[in-house]
Amino acid sequence: MLHETRRFPPPAELAADANVKADAYDEAATDRLGFWERAADRLDWTQRWDTTLEWNPPFAKWFIGGKLNVAYNCVDRHVEAGRGDKIAYYWEGEPGDTREITYGDLLTEVSKAANALTELGVGKGDRVAIYMPMIPELPIAMLACARIGAIHSVVFGGFSADALRGRINDGTAKLVITADGGYRRGAPNALKPTVDEAVVDCPSIEKVLVVRRTGQEVDTHDRDVWWHEIVDRQSEVHKPEPHDAEDPLFILYTSGTTAKPKGILHTTGGYLTQVAWTHNAVFDLKPDTDVYWCSADIGWVTGHSYIVYGPLANGATSVMYEGTPDSPHRGRWWEVIQKYGVTIFYTAPTAIRTFMKWGQDIPAQFDLSSLRILGSVGEPINPEAYVWYREHIGGDRCPVVDTWWQTETGSIMISPLPGVAEGKPGAAMRPLPGITADVVDDQAVSVPNGGGGFLVIREPWPSMLRTIWGDDERYKDTYWSRFEGMYFPGDGAKRDEDGDLWLLGRVDDVMLVSGHNISTTEVESALVSHPKVAEAAVVGALDPVTGQAIVAFTILRGDVEGGDELVKELRDHVAKTLGPIAKPRQIHVVAELPKTRSGKIMRRLLRDIADNRSLGDVSTLTDSSVMQLIAAQLPTAKSED
Ligand code: ATP
Numbered sequence: 001m002l003h004e005t006r007r008f009p010p011p012a013e014l015a016a017d018a019n020v021k022a023d024a025y026d027e028a029a030t031d032r033l034g035f036w037e038r039a040a041d042r043l044d045w046t047q048r049w050d051t052t053l054e055w056n057p058p059f060a061k062w063f064i065g066g067k068l069n070v071a072y073n074c075v076d077r078h079v080e081a082g083r084g085d086k087i088a089y090y091w092e093g094e095p096g097d098t099r100e101i102t103y104g105d106l107l108t109e110v111s112k113a114a115n116a117l118t119e120l121g122v123g124k125g126d127r128v129a130i131y132m133p134m135i136p137e138l139p140i141a142m143l144a145c146a147r148i149g150a151i152h153s154v155v156f157g158g159f160s161a162d163a164l165r166g167r168i169n170d171g172t173a174k175l176v177i178t179a180d181g182g183y184r185r186g187a188p189n190a191l192k193p194t195v196d197e198a199v200v201d202c203p204s205i206e207k208v209l210v211v212r213r214t215g216q217e218v219d220t221h222d223r224d225v226w227w228h229e230i231v232d233r234q235s236e237v238h239k240p241e242p243h244d245a246e247d248p249l250f251i252l253y254t255s256g257t258t259a260k261p262k263g264i265l266h267t268t269g270g271y272l273t274q275v276a277w278t279h280n281a282v283f284d285l286k287p288d289t290d291v292y293w294c295s296a297d298i299g300w301v302t303g304h305s306y307i308v309y310g311p312l313a314n315g316a317t318s319v320m321y322e323g324t325p326d327s328p329h330r331g332r333w334w335e336v337i338q339k340y341g342v343t344i345f346y347t348a349p350t351a352i353r354t355f356m357k358w359g360q361d362i363p364a365q366f367d368l369s370s371l372r373i374l375g376s377v378g379e380p381i382n383p384e385a386y387v388w389y390r391e392h393i394g395g396d397r398c399p400v401v402d403t404w405w406q407t408e409t410g411s412i413m414i415s416p417l418p419g420v421a422e423g424k425p426g427a428a429m430r431p432l433p434g435i436t437a438d439v440v441d442d443q444a445v446s447v448p449n450g451g452g453g454f455l456v457i458r459e460p461w462p463s464m465l466r467t468i469w470g471d472d473e474r475y476k477d478t479y480w481s482r483f484e485g486m487y488f489p490g491d492g493a494k495r496d497e498d499g500d501l502w503l504l505g506r507v508d509d510v511m512l513v514s515g516h517n518i519s520t521t522e523v524e525s526a527l528v529s530h531p532k533v534a535e536a537a538v539v540g541a542l543d544p545v546t547g548q549a550i551v552a553f554t555i556l557r558g559d560v561e562g563g564d565e566l567v568k569e570l571r572d573h574v575a576k577t578l579g580p581i582a583k584p585r586q587i588h589v590v591a592e593l594p595k596t597r598s599g600k601i602m603r604r605l606l607r608d609i610a611d612n613r614s615l616g617d618v619s620t621l622t623d624s625s626v627m628q629l630i631a632a633q634l635p636t637a638k639s640e641d
């Protein structure tokens with residue numbers, strides 16, 4: 001229903017010099033496995049594979065017989081190639097303290113940490129839970145696990161003791177690596193007490209390894225070991241053993257937007273192949289000149305793939321920032337970009353919409369002229385946010401790449417290539433070379449251009465999840481049962497007249513109003529295209545007349561005041577933009593929306609509120625008080641014709 005005509009061709013220079021050009025699509029279409037073999041050859045293998053793909057649906061194995069060490073590929077090989085002095089991370093602590101970590105430093109630190117893990121009795125195949133702030137010891141701990149073949153399970157540092165305990169027990173981890181705390185919003189934020197509370201009921205945990213970051217006082221227990229006491233005295237030499245391409249690399253739990261989080265299992269060879277290839281292609285990374293920054297937290301998949309494994313495999317120089325965007329002031333991110341001369345910036349629509357709400361005069365105070373490419377991930381980016389991002393952050397010259405993927409896919413699957421595609425605000429465009437994505441109807445038939453339906457992936461890809469940890473049945477049910485022989489990610493999509501893809505949000509969120517399927521994403525985009533609206537979340541509430549009725553929750557921009565007049569204006573605006581069928585029954589003006597820790601709106605909770613049900617699982621919510629706040633606001637915010 002949404003009509004978007006703005007187009008942004010790639011800058012000529014970028015197009016001419018792009019790492020990956022249009023011919024890659026044909027190359028991969030002609031010989032998909034050959035294409036992925038060449039991508040795998042960008043890595044260093046101790047032993048080359050003999051079979052590229054073994055596909056026993058829905059179980060895939062890639063690069064069978066191949067052996068490699070992920071940490072060696074991310075660290076040692078760059079040092080051996082003479083780039084030991086190159087910066088791997090410019091780390092910026094929230095209070096303003098900084099560390100520069102070269103590839104040489106990383107090799108030393110990862111080797112010592114790997115030796116320490118071995119001393120602590122951690123070996124190949126053991127699970128290690130990591131619950132840390134955004135400090136350099138976090139990627140170091142992950143790489144140390146990868147190096148020895150232990151399986152890391154990173155749990156976002158803001159989760160509760162319950163959430164941490166559940167994940168530790170699901171993976172039966174032997175060790176937790178944590179810190180006394182980290183800095184958030186200008187203050188030390190303790191982590192260790194949460195770990196202490198969690199591990200009381202974690203029988204598999206033998207030790208807790210603690211990094212000192214804030215100097216906060218911590219309770220000590222027999223199981224505790226200080227990082228500086230054990231890691232610092234280790235040898236700086238550690239020989240990386242080759243691991244099988246199908247040995248597990250990590251477990252990561254999905255963000256829990258739709259249901260109970262799932263422990264997604266990734267393996268080494270295929271995962272590293274595709275994260276490295278996509279990081280090089282989608283961000284057009286020039287490792288000698290670019291300074292790359294992904295603002296995500298390493299606790300979710302974007303951080304795993306595009307702060308740790310992809311950039312390091314490619315020998316990139318990255319920025320890593322510990323804290324929140326508003327600390328000590330709302331221009332902190334732009335200050336970081338100015339300070340380090342960031343050229344590639346990757347963030348989420350939720351952050352962009354927050355910056356829109358704070359106002360464009362904030363980024364305008366900083367020199368952002370180093371930027372050349374902008375990325376977006378996590379949710380559909382509505383056209384207004386895309387254009388704002390391009391204009392106010394990208395100086396109207398940087399292409400925006402909207403990257404669709406999931407914890408399960410491991411790497412980016414659908415995205416424009418910045419030197420190839422003409423950007424369309426709101427569209428994720430085409431599947432990347434080597435990926436066969438399609439949009440099908442409920443009979444599994446491809447929809448024509450102009451049609452909408454279910455996004456599916458037709459062929460296995462190297463960085464696909466191998467299963468849900470310990471639950472092959474749930475793996476089959478969740479992803480492979482809806483459409484025979486196809487991977488179903490749970491998202492809806494449409495294919496426009498040019499054949500380009502637009503993500504429409506989760507199919508569970510699609511509303512059925514008087515017999516019409518209406519996507520929450522489109523109504524949200526229409527609301528955010530109104531100059532007074534900063535954010536919107538839309539759900540279908542039970543309605544005796546129309547089956548479902550559209551209920552919207554909106555956050556207003558800057559100093560805009562709510563009220564009945566505005567609500568009417570917004571309802572009319574949606575009706576005018578999308579048609580009268582999409583006019584919301586109610587619009588509630590709220591101060592906050594319920595979001596997961598990765599910044600995604602939890603529509604299922606808003607649906608519970610709209611239908612007056614008791615709330616479902618809230619364990620992955622950033623701030624559970626938000627739900628009470630919204631519920632308390634409802635009666636007064638109600639407006640009906
Ligand atoms: P759970 O599966 O537990 O409900 P989740 O799906 O939020 O959690 P993630 O794997 O972090 O966990 O998120 C992946 C989902 O995020 C995708 O399935 C999609 O719905 C959404 N998404 C990510 N990137 C984009 C994008 N560029 N455009 C549209 N949607 C996106």
Ligand code: MG
Nearest residue numbers: 254258406490
């Ligand atoms: Mg999901």
